Amino acid sequence: MESVLQTFLSAVPQATAIWLTILLALAVAVAVAALPRGVTVPEPPVEENRLADRLEAAADEAADVAERRRADWLTAQQAVDETWAAYEQASDEARRAGAATAFPLMSRRRKLGDNVDRQRYLHRAATELCRSQDLSIAQLNDVYAHRGWNPRLHPVQQEPVLLNAVRAHRFDAYQRAVEKERAAWRSADAAAETLRGLRAEAAAARLRGPVTEAGEQQVFAEHWTPAELPAAA
Template sequence: METVLQSFFASVPQATALWLAILLAIAVAAVFVALPRSAPAEPLTPAQRDRLRFADEVAVAAERAAATAARLRAEWATAQEEVDAAWLAFDEADRHARLTTRAAAFPLMSRRRKPGENADRQRYLHHTAIAACRNREISIAQLNDVLAHRGWNPRLHPVVQEGLLRNAVREHRLAQYEQAQKREQAAWHESELAAEALRSLRAEAAAAIVRAAAAEQPAGDEWFADQWATGEMPGATKAYA
């Protein structure tokens, strides 16, 4: 009897450990069963595939529009720099023209010209005008007028000719500044159009993504009615019985 009791008490810890292991296994299984599982992905309907395809196309168009907008914005910035440079060139030409005009205000001594002096003055005018055109201070059209003596008197004193040339440079710089302003305005207009197109495409791309992600909704009672034949509609058999 004493041996049986000793065997019983000796097996109690082992049985307790076994029951604890069983309970722990049951608890783990219950937790695993209670964990939420992701539902299998449902196949996309043709309408959803079309929406996804359209969203991808709009996204690609938006990326291209972004590149175009960035390029036109850079061109506008370049046009602004050209306007600033043209204004500085005009301001410098205007300053030189004013200085030359003030210097020409003093009367020149009238004396008899030496033989060949008129030819020297003409060569001086042509040489100075060609150098100014080479430096892009006057235009080709202005140089042609000088060489053809259209509005230019080659027999004038070099001081007077210098003043006239400085005025021609100022006119050319002013024309360049006005042209730069027109290019800058055109570049700004193109940049604004590209930015507006980009905003519209991005909004359309976001809306297309939302539509593509949304689940396809039934069309209402008429849709359900079309899915059932007359004999298959609930209560139809009872009504005609």
């Protein structure tokens, strides 16, 4: 009898704990069911990081600037290739014309008005070359002023002289294209460097967390001048 009573008394705390657990679970289930649908538990507010936001916005603008600068460089690079091809073509034509006129023409007494006709030919040929952008305006002015040009030469002799002038003009255009390409590359490289710096600073600012407004101004002043920021580009 005593053993049965002892067994019953030892089982009472366990049964009590089980019933309390069941009742607690029912209470939680009733409370959850009583909540209105669509209600979400608000998340804790996130502290604003103005410096990181500003740097990320500046990085987005710098990315646009860097893309435009790279496109300008690619365009300038294409212009270098095109002007070099034009120079090579002009050089080949001048070389062939020079070889064709290697032998002197037979001298004969000129007719009355030959010099006028030759001058007209030179002016007309130079004007056509200028219209097709094979000669510059400055070169055309020299032709009409006879600066470095002999208007009395026979048209056959005048052709290689004109083609040599075209070659010189094409080479000048190539050199100008090279200078523009180099400047475009420097600009594109500077824009890419600014973008890399802004992205690195934005990531670092995001890791550091919020700073004061004075701290924001100090970061921008230490790393970039107003001319280097995308808004001023």
